[in-house]
Amino acid sequence: MAGQQLGVVAAGHPRTARAGADVLREGGNAVDAALAAMAVSFACEPLLTGLGAGGYMLVVAPDGSQTLLDFFVEAPGRGIDPTAHGELEPVDVSFGDAVQVFNIGAASVGTYGVPAGLCEAATRFGSVPLADLVAPGARLARDGIELNSEQAYVIEILAGIVTATPESRALFAPEGRVLRAGEQIRQPELGDALERLGAEGSAPFYTGDIAAAIVEWLAGAGALLTAEDLAAYEVVQREPIRVRYRDREVLTNAPPSAGGILIAHALALLDAEPGPPTLEAIVEVMERTQNERTPEFLEGLADPEFVRRFLGRSGKLGSTTHIAVLDREGWACSVTCSNGEGSGIVVPGTGVHLNNMLGEQDLNPLGFHQHPPGRRLPSMMAPTMALRDGVPELALGSAGSNRIRSAILQTIVRVVDDGVRAGDAVRAPRVHFEDGVVYAEPGIDTAALEAAGRDISRFRDLNLFFGGAQAVERDAEGRFWGGGDPRRGGAAIVVEA
Numbered sequence: 001m002a003g004q005q006l007g008v009v010a011a012g013h014p015r016t017a018r019a020g021a022d023v024l025r026e027g028g029n030a031v032d033a034a035l036a037a038m039a040v041s042f043a044c045e046p047l048l049t050g051l052g053a054g055g056y057m058l059v060v061a062p063d064g065s066q067t068l069l070d071f072f073v074e075a076p077g078r079g080i081d082p083t084a085h086g087e088l089e090p091v092d093v094s095f096g097d098a099v100q101v102f103n104i105g106a107a108s109v110g111t112y113g114v115p116a117g118l119c120e121a122a123t124r125f126g127s128v129p130l131a132d133l134v135a136p137g138a139r140l141a142r143d144g145i146e147l148n149s150e151q152a153y154v155i156e157i158l159a160g161i162v163t164a165t166p167e168s169r170a171l172f173a174p175e176g177r178v179l180r181a182g183e184q185i186r187q188p189e190l191g192d193a194l195e196r197l198g199a200e201g202s203a204p205f206y207t208g209d210i211a212a213a214i215v216e217w218l219a220g221a222g223a224l225l226t227a228e229d230l231a232a233y234e235v236v237q238r239e240p241i242r243v244r245y246r247d248r249e250v251l252t253n254a255p256p257s258a259g260g261i262l263i264a265h266a267l268a269l270l271d272a273e274p275g276p277p278t279l280e281a282i283v284e285v286m287e288r289t290q291n292e293r294t295p296e297f298l299e300g301l302a303d304p305e306f307v308r309r310f311l312g313r314s315g316k317l318g319s320t321t322h323i324a325v326l327d328r329e330g331w332a333c334s335v336t337c338s339n340g341e342g343s344g345i346v347v348p349g350t351g352v353h354l355n356n357m358l359g360e361q362d363l364n365p366l367g368f369h370q371h372p373p374g375r376r377l378p379s380m381m382a383p384t385m386a387l388r389d390g391v392p393e394l395a396l397g398s399a400g401s402n403r404i405r406s407a408i409l410q411t412i413v414r415v416v417d418d419g420v421r422a423g424d425a426v427r428a429p430r431v432h433f434e435d436g437v438v439y440a441e442p443g444i445d446t447a448a449l450e451a452a453g454r455d456i457s458r459f460r461d462l463n464l465f466f467g468g469a470q471a472v473e474r475d476a477e478g479r480f481w482g483g484g485d486p487r488r489g490g491a492a493i494v495v496e497a
Contacts, residue, residue: 003496007327008480010422010470010492011037012399013044015145017484019136020325021493023128030331031059031125032133035118037323038337039137039194043187044145046171047154047162047342048321048399048488051193051205052354054113055337056253057121058240058383060392062330067124068254070236071117072379073110073357075371078228085369086222088359091160093341095465098439098457100401103359103368104161104344106221110357110377111229114337115197115205120235125331131198138198141351142191144184150489152181154464161356164344168353171346193351206230210350217347224358229373236376245271245386246416248393252384252408255301256375259382262289263405267412276417279431280448286406286433295366301378320381320399321488324472326480332392334383338399362401380404386412393474394422399488400467406432407467415473422473423483423492430466441466464488 007030009020020037024030034057042050049055054073060066077085088103122130147155155162155178162172171187172178179185196204204210211230218225240251243264250267253260266289270277277285320338325331343356357363363377364370371377380402386394394415398407407430414425429443439457440446446456459465468488473481484490 005328005480006495006497007033007325008472008482008492008494009033009037009323009325010472010482010484010490011041011323012048012321012468012470012484012488012490013041013148013151014491015044015140016041016323017491017493020323021495022136023133024327024495028128029125029329030325030327030333031121032128033325033327034323034333034335035122035126035130036133036136038118038335039134040140041321041323041337042190042194043137043141045151045321046185046187046353047158048339049337050339050353051114051190052112052352053337053339054110054355054357055117055335056257056381056383057117057333057335058251058253058385059125060251060332060385060387061125064390066240066251068238068240069117069120070238070257070376071113071120072257072376072381073113073355074229074233075358075373075375075377076109076111076225076229077373078232079226080224082224082369082373085224088368089164093157093160095157095463096460098465101361102161102341102356104164104341104356105359106218106223106343106345108343108356108359109218109223109225109345109354111225111233112355113233113235115202116233116235118197119202134194134198138191138194141187141194144186147179147181147183147185148489149181152179155179158341161341161344165346167346167348168344187351189349190351206233210352213350214347214352214354218345232374243267245412248386248388248416250384250386250412253382256378257381258293258301258378259380259405260384262292263382263384263408265289265292266405266409270413277413279444280452282410282413283431283433283438283449283454289405290433293365320404321468322383322397322399322470324395324397324470326392326395326472326474330391332385332395334385334395334397336381336383336397336399338379338381360401382408384408384412386416391474394471396469396471398467398469400465402434403432403465403467406430407469411469411471415471422471422481426469426471426483426485429462432466439465462487
């Protein structure tokens with residue numbers, strides 16, 4: 001009947017969310033919707049995600065089965081001397097009230113996973129042909145899209161990256177300056193690549209002509225990525241981490257990713273005390289969680305026994321973009337993808353802007369180029385869900401490097417403890433603790449933190465520094481709600497028949 005809700009989609013751009021909503025309206029499930037939204041996000045959010053990126057997808061099916069697909073970036077270097085890499089190229093990126101250094105260039109490129117992940121998810125869970133799902137993204141990439149203010153801001157602050165090579169400048173600074181809000185960005189080669197993905201699957205990107213073109217383009221430039229790395233790449237199915245929080249079961253990303261286990265640890269610490277946590281308690285838990293990220297912790301992420309020991313201590317434990325979808329049939333999908341900030345390398349003829357994950361300090365805290373070939377990098381990305389009585393109530397995730405875990409933690413607390421709807425929880429001001437400093441958005445009362453002697457760094461506005469959380473919710477009456485993060489131009493759509 002008219003007005004019946006079919007589901008809800010939240011994503012990092014209005015067109016991304018609309019693509020997912022269209023699929024739900026036409027009868028696709030939540031995973032179909034997420035895949036269509038992913039393809040459109042490559043056109044709309046080109047510096048945050050793309051075919052040269054990596055990611056994770058958490059799926060809960062109507063029968064209650066839970067699957068985590070890991071298609072994140074691997075350390076390359078198979079078949080060559082892994083020390084024979086070039087120099088990373090540092091670029092300062094200013095968020096206005098904070099500056100962060102990112103590293104780009106050929107030496108920053110890891111083995112990408114998005115093409116494989118898209119195809120694996122479509123094969124396992126999809127009900128709509130992949131060619132149909134990627135077609136809107138292909139058209140949008142080819143025809144172009146007008147930059148909104150949030151995406152124009154991303155290009156502006158990443159100007160040092162997007163102008164690093166002639167191929168990248170041709171996309172993002174075609175007239176000698178970076179594109180501005182209201183101007184069109186066109187990626188015709190990305191459109192061609194998406195059509196090939198839909199028609200031929202991921203093989204061209206790993207063992208075919210696209211893979212060969214990428215390896216050839218990087219040859220002699222100091223990259224570690226080889227044909228052997230691409231041919232060996234596989235999507236890995238993992239068991240999600242489970243933790244009880246209040247009367248919910250929270251599912252999140254599993255090691256060797258670092259983000260999920262730290263979020264689970266923080267929730268377990270907060271769950272030890274009754275009632276909604278205070279701001280001081282949340283910051284204290286953020287500090288304790290950060291202190292756990294020791295060299296032993298990072299090295300142990302690949303060891304299941306270490307992970308079990310770490311989780312057992314709490315007793316109760318059982319750029320990037322995010323898309324979250326719930327549908328009326330009981331499917332739930334939460335998927336996070338990241339290109340880092342991009343390496344600045346766009347390979348001609350492929351539509352692929354390669355990631356810079358080997359140059360991300362947050363992913364390489366023990367030093368750059370320390371991971372052996374074939375090891376997944378320890379990302380902070382953590383697609384997450386909260387289940388009530390086995391039914392997905394909340395699906396969420398975030399962008400933002402180290403700020404991912406603080407954004408997800410605060411969103412869960414606001415929905416579960418404070419009873420706030422998902423959209424309001426996403427839009428609420430946040431804090432983040434790192435290296436002895438509490439970063440705070442306007443609207444946060446820091447008086448108690450200051451009285452406790454905390455060092456406070458205040459932002460003047462909501463800022464993408466604090467992540468880009470997207471969240472969707474099903475309430476106790478079965479109604480859908482959603483929130484797209486205004487910090488990154490996000491949007492949420494409740495779909496009605």
